Amino acid sequence: MELLIDGIKKAFDMILSGDREVFAITWLTLKVCLISILISTLIGLPLGILLGLTRFKGRRILLLFINIGMGLPPVVAGLWITMLLWRSGPLGDLTLLYSPTAIVMAQILVSLPIVTSLTCTAFQQISEKMLLQIKALGATRMQTLIILIKQLKIAILAAIMAGFGRVIAEVGAAMMVGGNILGDTRILTTTIVMEVSKGNFDIALALSFILLSVALLITAALTFLQQRKRIS
Amino acid sequence: MLRKRYFAVLFALMLLVLSACGNTDTKDTAAAKEKKTAPKPAPTEMILATTTSTQDSGLLDVLVPMFEKENNVKVKTIAVGTGQALEMGTKGEADVLLVHAPAAEKEVVDAGNAINYKRVMYNDFILVGPKENPAGVSGDDIKAAFKKLADSKATFVSRGDDSGTHKKELGIWTAENIKPTGDWYVSTGQGMGQTLQVAAEKKGYVLTDRATWLAQEKNLDTLQIVVEGGKDLMNIYHVMQVNPEKHDKVNSKDAEKFVNFMIDSKTQDVIEEFGKKEYGQSLFFKYTE
Amino acid sequence: MNPLVELNNITYKAQNKTILDIPEFQICAGEFLGIMGPNGAGKSTLLKVLAFLENQSSGAILYRGEVIPKGNVPLELRRKFSIALQQSLLLDGTVFHNIAIGLTLRKMPKTVIKEKVAHWLELFGISHLAKKNALYLSGGEAQRVNLARAMIIEPEILFLDEPFSALDFPTKIKLMEDFKGIIETARTTAVFVSHDLMEINYLTNRLAIIVNGEVKQSGPTPRVLEHPNSSTASFLNEWKKFYPLAR
Numbered sequence: 045m046e047l048l049i050d051g052i053k054k055a056f057d058m059i060l061s062g063d064r065e066v067f068a069i070t071w072l073t074l075k076v077c078l079i080s081i082l083i084s085t086l087i088g089l090p091l092g093i094l095l096g097l098t099r100f101k102g103r104r105i106l107l108l109f110i111n112i113g114m115g116l117p118p119v120v121a122g123l124w125i126t127m128l129l130w131r132s133g134p135l136g137d138l139t140l141l142y143s144p145t146a147i148v149m150a151q152i153l154v155s156l157p158i159v160t161s162l163t164c165t166a167f168q169q170i171s172e173k174m175l176l177q178i179k180a181l182g183a184t185r186m187q188t189l190i191i192l193i194k195q196l197k198i199a200i201l202a203a204i205m206a207g208f209g210r211v212i213a214e215v216g217a218a219m220m221v222g223g224n225i226l227g228d229t230r231i232l233t234t235t236i237v238m239e240v241s242k243g244n245f246d247i248a249l250a251l252s253f254i255l256l257s258v259a260l261l262i263t264a265a266l267t268f269l270q271q272r273k274r275i276s
Numbered sequence: 277m278l279r280k281r282y283f284a285v286l287f288a289l290m291l292l293v294l295s296a297c298g299n300t301d302t303k304d305t306a307a308a309k310e311k312k313t314a315p316k317p318a319p320t321e322m323i324l325a326t327t328t329s330t331q332d333s334g335l336l337d338v339l340v341p342m343f344e345k346e347n348n349v350k351v352k353t354i355a356v357g358t359g360q361a362l363e364m365g366t367k368g369e370a371d372v373l374l375v376h377a378p379a380a381e382k383e384v385v386d387a388g389n390a391i392n393y394k395r396v397m398y399n400d401f402i403l404v405g406p407k408e409n410p411a412g413v414s415g416d417d418i419k420a421a422f423k424k425l426a427d428s429k430a431t432f433v434s435r436g437d438d439s440g441t442h443k444k445e446l447g448i449w450t451a452e453n454i455k456p457t458g459d460w461y462v463s464t465g466q467g468m469g470q471t472l473q474v475a476a477e478k479k480g481y482v483l484t485d486r487a488t489w490l491a492q493e494k495n496l497d498t499l500q501i502v503v504e505g506g507k508d509l510m511n512i513y514h515v516m517q518v519n520p521e522k523h524d525k526v527n528s529k530d531a532e533k534f535v536n537f538m539i540d541s542k543t544q545d546v547i548e549e550f551g552k553k554e555y556g557q558s559l560f561f562k563y564t565e
Numbered sequence: 566m567n568p569l570v571e572l573n574n575i576t577y578k579a580q581n582k583t584i585l586d587i588p589e590f591q592i593c594a595g596e597f598l599g600i601m602g603p604n605g606a607g608k609s610t611l612l613k614v615l616a617f618l619e620n621q622s623s624g625a626i627l628y629r630g631e632v633i634p635k636g637n638v639p640l641e642l643r644r645k646f647s648i649a650l651q652q653s654l655l656l657d658g659t660v661f662h663n664i665a666i667g668l669t670l671r672k673m674p675k676t677v678i679k680e681k682v683a684h685w686l687e688l689f690g691i692s693h694l695a696k697k698n699a700l701y702l703s704g705g706e707a708q709r710v711n712l713a714r715a716m717i718i719e720p721e722i723l724f725l726d727e728p729f730s731a732l733d734f735p736t737k738i739k740l741m742e743d744f745k746g747i748i749e750t751a752r753t754t755a756v757f758v759s760h761d762l763m764e765i766n767y768l769t770n771r772l773a774i775i776v777n778g779e780v781k782q783s784g785p786t787p788r789v790l791e792h793p794n795s796s797t798a799s800f801l802n803e804w805k806k807f808y809p810l811a812r
Contacts, residue, residue: 177654180643180648181666182640195656223352223355237329241496243491
């Protein structure tokens with residue numbers, strides 16, 4: 045209990061005193077996570093729509109892999125990315141290992157299946173008749189797509205939130221491919237692991253509150269976007 | 277219409293973040309900001325694979341910025357177990373190693389995977405155990421203490437992660453011809469900090485380096501030092517370069533600089549001073565050849 | 566009189582089963598054409614083919630005497646028609662937004678849209694619902710919005726697929742009455758699929774009976790209903806037991 049209060053106090057101290065290191069770590073966390081989820085959305089949304097609305101050869105196999113990917117353990121994703129980026133690996137020349145880009149890659153790998161699969165599920169539930177009706181109203185393909193995206197706003201944002209939750213909570217892959225390097229790849233989750241291993245529970249706890257606040261803020265913004273303007 | 281604007285704002289925000297990330301490498305650290313004022317060529321990157329004890333004790337947070345500033349190098353410190361660090365060196369995934377398992381290091385050096393092998397510093401291992409000390413071990417003879425622990429089957433918590441400390445512990449068991457197995461022998465597979473916490477919860481004995489112990493002692497009030505000071509307990513750190521002839525992507529220029537930096541007398545003084553303020557004693561001692 | 570849409574030796578197959586087989590069929594300007602037949606006769610498929618929403622398997626479809634290439638229907642042509650189905654299939658948004666959508670998709674100026682929506686809301690007697698969410702309407706209200714949404718674009722042909730069949734009787738009667746008035750004033754050509762003799766009898770002036778994918782009889786509605794031929798008699802006489810013809 046004492047530790048909990050200490051942790052909250054310390055978190056406030058860190059934020060109020062404008063601790064530069066904590067600020068940098070938080071900012072990096074925010075950047076890495078938002079970029080990951082942005083890219084996952086930019087790829088996953090169209091892919092999910094394609095899988096949800098069309099039927100093509102190999103679609104079910106692809107969907108199967110994506111659904112398996114939803115449960116991909118971050119450390120496995122981390123391991124794959126690490127091996128890919130090793131100096132001796134296929135992408136070794138890019139020297140991306142232990143960089144924020146590597147973390148983004150791993151986070152995309154774990155969040156893309158979630159965004160894609162949940163988007164696909166939403167679009168698959170649109171009835172043939174609804175599609176026919178929209179077409180009959182004189183919509184072009186693009187207009188149909190825009191109407192559907194607006195109609196499924198709630199489900200799409202839920203998919204993005206689920207992906208974001210995965211990304212911000214993830215630590216195994218970030219540790220492995222990022223290396224927890226101060227000022228470079230140290231993000232909130234990896235810092236928490238490190239501080240716990242150092243025995244600095246108060247700092248770890250304080251950081252956990254900061255992490256939760258960041259997650260809360262982003263999720264709240266997305267929820268607001270999702271739930272606004274529902275006319276009765 | 278309002279909705280459209282909201283989306284646009286969100287999108288713009290994300291783009292802003294995206295563009296800001298384009299040059300993450302240089303923007304974040306305070307050190308990088310200083311660099312900006314004095315125009316210098318872009319720093320080269322060097323990967324240092326080391327053990328958790330050097331990072332968790334905070335020593336590297338002092339040494340690495342010193343080195344970076346002097347040499348315009350960006351050091352990427354990867355803190356892992358000694359076993360993994362040596363493996364990274366062997367595979368050419370790191371440029372320079374700072375580790376503490378002499379027997380294992382020797383193999384790597386003998387195989388020609390590492391060169392420029394230099395002794396840097398030492399501290400010591402200690403055996404800590406529950407304050408009640410059920411096995412009744414004491415003194416400075418670690419081998420006798422291990423034998424007693426095995427005989428009494430008192431709970432022993434091992435790192436079990438192929439780290440330098442783990443290698444040290446296994447070496448002692450082997451020397452005494454004991455195969456530690458059974459309920460009393462707990463293997464955590466985790467870092468020193470977590471392993472100490474497990475030992476505190478389970479009231480077990482654990483072999484640890486002194487630096488980590490001093491840093492963590494405040495959280496471990498059920499444990500105390502029971503064996504310390506014997507010559508078998510010396511914990512020696514070596515620095516070495518990965519052999520550039522074996523891997524063409526190795527940054528040997530900066531690695532060589534780092535080895536020289538570590539054995540430089542100025543650096544050695546910093547090492548010995550480190551921790552005196554906070555713990556009243558040094559965490560590492562000068563020990564060059 | 567030149568037909569608006571004309572079918573020429575049309576077949577429609579799905580999974581090797583012939584759903585439609587129609588040597589010739591026409592929609593003429595100004596008529597209210599009924600298509601009637603038992604369940605599974607192919608009525609809805611015929612409607613979709615006529616509205617260029619479904620591609621025929623073989624044969625040609627002509628619009629104003631011109632063959633329209635299969636699978637490559639110009640958008641402007643598609644936009645001359647509109648359709649209202651049994652389910653209202655409204656979108657999550659206001660009633661105003663739902664009725665306006667056809668015009669929005671055609672990129673009409675906002676002021677025009679506002680004016681037209683107000684006009685059609687008025688005609689269907691639902692002006693008070695304009696700001697309500699369309700998903701929270703009663704069945705009758707929703708169907709009024711559905712029909713207004715289809716009518717607002719002033720289609721050359723309005724296609725209707727059982728738009729009244731899910732409504733309870735009093736609601737249905739009231740809506741059909743209103744709708745008949747509206748469509749007669751607007752002089753819209755309409756094609757109306759139904760299996761309900763009462764609806765057909767009340768609304769249409771020409772009737773085609775379709776059984777097993779084939780048009781078995783067509784002609785002015787009263788004549789077809791009063792004089793069914795050998796192929797349509799069994800189907801129509803079942804109905805007439807419960808619904809003695811009186812116009």
